[in-house]
Amino acid sequence: MIENYLKVPGSTIALAASQTLYMVGWSLAAGAILGMILAIILVLTRPDGLLENRIIFFIFSTTVNIVRSVPFIIMMVAIMPLTKLVVGTRVGTIAALIPLIVHIAPYLARLFESSLLEVNTGIIEAAQSMGATTPQVIWYFLIPEAKASLILALTTGTIGLLGATAMAGAIGAGGVGNLALTYGYERLNMPLMIVTVIILVVIVQLIQSLGNVIARELRHN
Template sequence: MSISFDILMKLLLDGVAETLYMTIVGTFAAYILGIPLGVLLYVTSKEGIRPNKVVYGLFGAVINVIRSIPFLILLVALIPVTRLIVGTSVGTNATIVPLVIGAAPFVARMIESSLLEVDNGVIEAAQSMGASNFQIVKKVLLPEAKPSLLTGSTIAITTILGYSALAGFVGGGGLGATALNYGYTRYQTDVMLITVAVLVIIVQVFQEVGMFIVRKTDKRKK
């Protein structure tokens, strides 16, 4: 049975709102966890300011294991954890838990990669002036890596947006649930294609806004 235009528009608007909510909150929370993890990986790496093979190897291994798990499988595996944290395993709030756990290691690796791009000469200059490791991270590494960090955040938010679409398979809501429940399940290809088109538009908006901010804040190109 085909759904009416009015119902379709309501479904799309609700789906967009839920998808944006999951994506923005999930990205914010993933960065709260990912930034310190990424800084720790950089600091303890072989090229870092305080190398430590044991710490780097331990955290690196955990991050690599989580990153290697397909997100759909992670969604299902974390259902007990999600239910414990938010009291339910369905809905947008429940989806944020696996989103953060799945995205934080990805963010951490991007943070590490961005910090590794900072010129060693700048770090050595700060060390010669007696700056502590914390001061080097806060006042040298993060500011110098800002353009790369912003580019990484654009990639991260579009990746998390893609993750959120998969949440529809486990009752997570958003556009993914709309495409699944009203497109795939009911064999309404038009609904599924429209939902995919809306997702593509959202991704493009995030991408363009992110790159615009990068261009405006990158002093190296001025």
């Protein structure tokens, strides 16, 4: 019944959903790790940071800004040689992971940096006065104090990444966004387009709500 209304096999819809979850899940995991590393470097080496180094800060900050300024669709095409080198192909769901990671890592880095900078400097000074090393300050004081804000930053990044997966269809990555474009827009299938938009809106609302709940619980604890 639903398949006849949407004019698309259920298996195609299920495949698109699984492709979107695959791309978002793996690229978010890798991007969050890289983003956190970059954020910590930026926070430590910035002026008045624990390991102040203006040269390193300038290099990493400039690199993050440059990568963030490149539109995703252009970046996806520009780094195809790197994608080919890493995963052995330029097209497909797996190939989309490389540009998605490169896209989301610096974006999350800035969000995480802002979260870490919100931590009261008095806490850092107290940790240092107790003899805590820089890694201990980061692991036991900086990150725990910023964890609620970090969760909200990760939530924002996840929603942005979900939108980027739609553009990944340009290299045959599939996904719900590509389903709406290929089977909806190009075939003038308005019911399918409406349904896919509703699905994406629901997913975004669920992600945001989950992030808000987790952040609120962390703040209370």
